[in-house]
Amino acid sequence: MEVAVLGLGEAGGRLAEDLAAAGCTVRGWDPAGTREGIVSASSAPSAVRGADVVLSVNAAAVALDAAQSVAASLAVDAVFADLNTSSPALKRELATAVPGLFADVALMGPVPVSGLGTPALASGTGGERFAELFRPLGMPVEVVGAFPGDAAGFKLLRSVFLKGIAAAAIESLEAARAAGAEERVRADLASVIGEPLLERLLSGSRAHAARRVDEMWAAAAYLEELGVDPRIASAAAEWLEQLREEG
Known part of the structure; x- marks a missing residue:
């Protein structure tokens, strides 16, 4: 599986490392710099090209900008998963900003400690697909609704x-x-x-x-x-x- 991680801070960096260790091809992008051991793309659009899943793990304040910046570069069948903690209203706005499958993912524990083992809730058109892809990697994902904002x-x-x-x-x-x-x-x-x-x-x-x-x-x-x-x-x-x- 090819995964793009937008945001390589504490949470995004740990998830990227765990995904790489699990055998995924991981490309990361963060405006603040690279992460040791993670293939760094030259831009957000180049990070997501060809990715099966895109994880947006930055901050609610920039989540919409991040989604809009890569929307045209997403594969038709890619899952865009927003893992930022934000309001249901913003999650609904994000869902309209990207084509294809959108997963509203709420991380329910400290990611820097648990990594891919962090329990998560998922909803939206891509919620089920996100769960199918990440459960085998060790993430306990519960799908809680069909609409973006349900998990948030x-x-x-x-x-x-x-x-x-x-x-x-x-x-x-x-x-x-x-x-x-x-x-x-x-x-x-x-x-x-x-x-x-x-x-x-x-x-x-x-x-x-x-x-x-x-x-x-x-x-x-x-x-x-x-x-x-x-x-x-x-x-x-x-x-x-x-x-x-x-x-």
């Missing part, structure tokens, strides 16, 4: 809960620190959700604040689209913005 929506709804818990934990411990009771409160929180999850929520929020801000504002926008007041999603986004500014 499920991930964002989950994120409201998980990032909401993270924001609550951060606020609780900040207040506990000011009250001189941080150790006691942290132990209480850990007794409820477990120390490993608590630490992952706290450290992950700080380490990935820049990326998660966009995710939570997308979640807030989706909730508003559904007619739900995004109190928790907005609060979590504001906390993440503060963490991003703190560095």
Whole structure:
């Protein structure tokens, strides 16, 4: 299988490496530079020519530009899979920007840690085909709908809960620190959700604040689209913005 990977950051780079190790022919393209061990194309269009699958793994802010830049170079039967965390509305727009099969893919775990073993949800006209191609390579893919945006929506709804818990934990411990009771409160929180999850929520929020801000504002926008007041999603986004500014 020939795979083009647009975006060779933490997630895209790890997926490209795993795909190459699995025997796929991988061509990568990233405006920021090359990735050691991955064949680098001279441009995004040259990366996707002849590819069976194109993985767009960059950022929601540039996802549409990335799709439009390669649309004319895609093979007729190629699957264009957008793996960026974004709103269902953007996924629907992306689906109209490319010819042929489009897969809305939501990655449900930390890709730099799990690589091709990261669980994923897929939807859209290319969702089933994406699952057929990637399950044998070790990716647990669940097809959750026929429409682009279905997978993205499920991930964002989950994120409201998980990032909401993270924001609550951060606020609780900040207040506990000011009250001189941080150790006691942290132990209480850990007794409820477990120390490993608590630490992952706290450290992950700080380490990935820049990326998660966009995710939570997308979640807030989706909730508003559904007619739900995004109190928790907005609060979590504001906390993440503060963490991003703190560095």
